[in-house]
Every structure is written in C-alpha cells, then in structure tokens.
Amino acid sequence: MIPIRAARPDDAAELVRLRRLMFHAMHGTDEPGPWEASAEEAVRRQLSEPEPVLGAFVVDGDEPGDSRLAACAVGRVEERLPAPAHPTGRFGFVFNVCTDPRYRGRGFARATTEALLDWFAARDVTRVDLHATEDAEHLYRSLGFAEHSIPLSLDLSRRRA
Template sequence: MITPRAARPEDAGELVRLRRLMYLAMDGRDRPGRWERDAEEAARRQLAGPDARLIGFVVDGAVDGDAPAPHLAACALGWIDERLPSPAQPSGRVGFVFNVCTDPRYRGRGHARATTEALLGRFAALGVGRVDLHATDAAVPLYRSLGFAEHGTPLTLDLHRRPGVGPD
C-alpha cells in the first residue's frame, strides 16, 4: 500500500529534482539552471508555517524494498488561491494542481494517483470548491478517473512577462 505524507520544507530539494524530471518527461529537454535554486528556496518558504498555501504530498523512495531512501519517489503539489466568493464558488477558494511527478524508477505503481488523491483530499478539507490543472496527454486518463473534466470556459488567455519588463 502506498502511503503519501505531507511535504515538508526539508523536501524542497527533492521536489525541485522531481520538477526537473517532470519537465524532461514533458518535452525531452533537460533544463538545469538558476531556476532550480530559486524554486528550492521558494518551496522551502512556501511549505513553512500553518497558513502555507502551497500544499504537497510525497511518497518516500525505498531501497531493497522497504528501507527508506534519501530521495522521493513521487510528489503532487498544489496551490490554494482565495478569490472573492461567488455563487459558483461560495468559499472563494480555488486549488491548482501542479508538479505531479514520479521518479522513473517508481513509475507504474500508483504513486501519482496516491499523491494526487491525498492532495485533493486536503483541498476538500480546506473548503476548496474548484480545482484546476494543466495535464499532459499521458496524464489525462488519470485526471479524468479522479473526476476532472474539460474546462467550461471557452477561452483561456495567458500573459507571460519577464521580470522588470512592462507594456510599451
């Protein structure tokens, strides 16, 4: 049986390692860089404290079957955003699932499902009324089996800006 545990600030380095593996699996490109150090610092800070909006669940790796390993096997992270309540979202709380990744050594064992289910359970306990995510084609069947469906919003726009660069 897979038993996820809550991610802790001291897991930050491993969460970033898994994040890098996730990006590699998505497009086949390895992208080391400063972002890793910045992401580790942000994860450590954002996982700390009782009011942390970054929530994560992890599965510890194992060596020789059951002995704990110094690495994580899998993770699922999520963020809680609090917006103004609305008729459709009375709590105003919206969750976003991201950084769902399983180390290649542990794939195919249900780790992504276990960590994502734990995350969704925590969201529900905190009154999160809606949960969004972006899925790769390979992950769509998992998310559909957990109840996710296509967004009802016909148009989604993103704006990406480099820090310090504003409109002309």
Template structure:
C-alpha cells in the same frame, strides 16, 4: 499495496525540485536545469513551513523505499483566495502544478496516491475548483479523479530565462 503518502516538509525541497526537473524533462524531452532550481527550493522551504492551516501550498510525497532521503513521487499545489461568487462562497480555488514520479517508480500508483492526498487537502479547505494543465500521459489519471475540461482562459506569458 497502497503507497505510503505523507505531507512534504521543508527538508524535502531539494527532492521536490529534482522531481520537478524530471517532469519538465518528460514534457520537453530534454533536461532544463538553471537558475529556477535554487529559487524553487527556497520557495518550497518557505511555503511548506509553519502550521498547516495557514499554508497556501501543499505537497504530498511517497518516499523511495530503497533510497533513504529520496522521493519516489510528489503532487504539489497552491490554494488561492479570490472574490467569492455564486458556487464559490469562500472564493477558494486550487491549482495543481507539479505531479511527478521518478522513472524507477512509475506505474505503481504513487502519482495517483499523492494526487488523491492533494485533492483531499483542497477538499478539506472547501476549495470549489481545482485547475491543472495535463500532459497527455497524465490525462487519464486526472479524468479518473474527476477532472474535466473547463472554459479556455486567455493567458499572457512572458518567459524569463536565467
């Protein structure tokens, strides 16, 4: 059975942040709550609101069929306009930064369905490159959806903990 995917709405912010926390926990092996959560909720509420054609963030979700108001999975990404270049005539790039499935719903295709919906959202906007950072457990899924290695960028990171 194909999971029912829908676009996220501002009211999903709390659950999207919960799933984001589960993603961080899966990556580090420990929960990492903190000041980032209320800020993330506010950002999601603001950026998932308004007409779809004006949004620079999208999220697609699968509802938990057994728990109304809870999400089983999500995929969240942003749209960025850069200067156009050869092969990138509109200068539109995507970044996927949050794909997470609640442990009780894993291995059922929910993450794949949400990611496919997000990729289709990018495609409808003529995005020419979508980047993401893959965990080892997610790499096979992303490769199956057409993702591959790209040039290794330099990064500057300055972590702030609240």
C-alpha cells in the same frame, strides 16, 4: 497500502528534482538552472508557513541507501473573489505531479494526487485546475477532472522586455 506523507521543508530539493523530471516529460527539457534555487527557497518557505497555502504529498523511495523521493503531488490554494459557484473564493492549482521513472506503475501519482485533493477539500477549495501531459490525462479524468475553458492568458515576462 502506499505510504504517503505530507512533504516537509527539508524535502525542497527533492521536490524540485521531481519538478525537473516533470518538465522533461512535458517539454522534453530538464536542464538545471537558476530557477531551481528560487523554487527550493519557495518550497521551504511555503511549507513552513503557519497556515500553508502549499500542499505537497510524497512517497519516499524504497531503494537501499537512496534518500530520494519516489513521487509527489504539489498544489497551491489561491484566493480569488467569491462567486455564486465558488462562495469561498478558494481555488486549487495542481502544478507538480511526478513519479521518478524507477517507481512508475505503482499507483504513486494517483495516491499522492488523491491526498492533495483531500487537502484542498479540507480548505474549502471549490475548483481545482491543472495542466496535464497526454500520458497523464487518463489519471486526472478518472479522478473527475474535465475540460474547462480558460479563454486567454498572458506571459507578463515578455512585456518586461
């Protein structure tokens, strides 16, 4: 059995390190930047809230003397207006699933993602969205994810210029 636990605020730096690894897998870049300090602060704050909207599940690394995380799955509950198919108005978004390269092939991504999906279900989330790399698409499909049409999106950071 894979030892999964809920992430704690003091895991913030490691969750951001794994996020950087995910960006490398998705976009070929993993350069550190000022976003990391903001991300660490957001993780700490959102995991410390009395009723957290951030769900994060991790597997600790098992190499001697290494305190790094082996894997994580992180998502957030978003509340929108209820609709016939989504009476609670609660949607989930998975935005960070990553396994450190030293630990790949052990089922950690599946196990942490399943824990995150259970967390969403316990909060009456009716739909969960994510973006996946081609390499990970088979994992998400095996968990029941399917194509969904999101017709348009806008990067507001470009409008501010």
